[in-house]
Amino acid sequence: MTDINNLENKLKKSINKKRFKHSVNVMYTAKELAIIHNIDIKKAELAGLLHDCGRIHEIKEINIKLDSINSANEDFSKNENLKHAVIGAYLAEKEYNVSDIDILNSIRYHTTGRANMTLLEKIIYIADKIEPDRIYDGVDELRELAYRDIDLALLQILNNTIEYVNRKKLYLHKDTIEARDWLQKELKMNN
Numbered sequence: 286m287t288d289i290n291n292l293e294n295k296l297k298k299s300i301n302k303k304r305f306k307h308s309v310n311v312m313y314t315a316k317e318l319a320i321i322h323n324i325d326i327k328k329a330e331l332a333g334l335l336h337d338c339g340r341i342h343e344i345k346e347i348n349i350k351l352d353s354i355n356s357a358n359e360d361f362s363k364n365e366n367l368k369h370a371v372i373g374a375y376l377a378e379k380e381y382n383v384s385d386i387d388i389l390n391s392i393r394y395h396t397t398g399r400a401n402m403t404l405l406e407k408i409i410y411i412a413d414k415i416e417p418d419r420i421y422d423g424v425d426e427l428r429e430l431a432y433r434d435i436d437l438a439l440l441q442i443l444n445n446t447i448e449y450v451n452r453k454k455l456y457l458h459k460d461t462i463e464a465r466d467w468l469q470k471e472l473k474m475n476n
């Protein structure tokens with residue numbers, strides 16, 4: 286696997302300062318969650334660091350590349366926020382030489398979630414929402430929950446997101462609803 290310091294330097298040049306700091310924070314939070322929940326630490330670090338690598342400045346250049354991704358994502362145009370996740374997964378593979386499909390999917394689905402998320406996908410999705418610079422009501426409880434019970438933390442975040450998006454009358458992606466419904470069912474089955 287590529288040396289993470291090289292990737293850090295490359296990433297630093299392509300996204301803004303604030304976003305870079307956030308990315309490093311997500312990398313460390315993902316690492317902590319990986320240790321606690323017993324998955325590959327290096328993979329979690331890499332996915333955390335690169336999760337927002339799609340937030341690049343050179344939109345023009347990337348728009349050409351986007352066309353090739355676009356056909357597979359019909360909801361793309363309705364959701365600006367989704368775009369950077371799709372671009373991110375694309376760039377992680379092409380520019381950062383990530384070949385691990387679990388890492389690429391963690392980047393691809395970090396804004397929406399989806400049904401049947403892997404543990405790494407869950408960790409990246411959650412780390413993005415609870416990294417140390419995130420400040421909002423209930424974030425400390427969520428941090429504590431993420432360490433204790435990752436599925437309950439994920440369900441809480443998905444529900445918060447759905448509630449927020451509906452309240453603001455924004456576009457709610459079907460993957461998010463499917464993620465919530467799937468997880469709810471899983472949790473019921475295990476109880």
Ligand SMILES: [Fe+2]
Pocket residue numbers: 336337369395396
């Ligand atoms: Fe993001």
Ligand SMILES: [Fe+2]
Pocket residue numbers: 307311336337413
């Ligand atoms: Fe992020």
